[in-house]
Amino acid sequence: MASPHIITRNLVILVVLFTTAAFIIEKDALHKKKYSVQITEFRDGKPKPKTIEDAIEFKDGKVYSDFAASDKLGFTKFMKYELKKDSTYTEDDVEKRYFELESISTNENDETLYMSIKIDDYEIEGSMKLTKGDKPKKYYEFAGKEKVKK
Secondary structure, rough: OOHHHHHHHHHHHHHHHHHHHHOOOOOOOOOOOEEEEEEEEOOOOOEEEEEEEEEEEOOEEEEEEHHHHHOOOHHHHHHEEEEEEEEHHHOOEEEEEEEEEEEEEEOOEEEEEEEEEEEEOOOHHHEEEEEEEEEEEEEEEEEEEEEOOO
């Protein structure tokens, strides 16, 4: 049986490791953020006049779009994204965050949705490209702002 001194030492080591790990692991800065956006569909390089309202939200390293989940596109689940850029800058003595991320997901119809997103403080913009095989099917651009929490 281990001596009380060894048990105490091991417990102290475990506490130090868990405390250090808690500070090292950075929480997803976009977790539980929701944005209200307007989507514009493009055909032959020209925007269609009517825009579509959408909500984009982030949770646990994944992105979800009401529009992408609709019957029109069929991407019903949160889609993993890859954070390409995460930076902080100061403007008018106010610290702001800037993110660039990409998401690629395939639905049950073997269509692939490519999302490219830029978030600058409270503003979001980006694009969605839907392809089947290597052929482009649809292209959308969106822009909006973070939803205010009530």
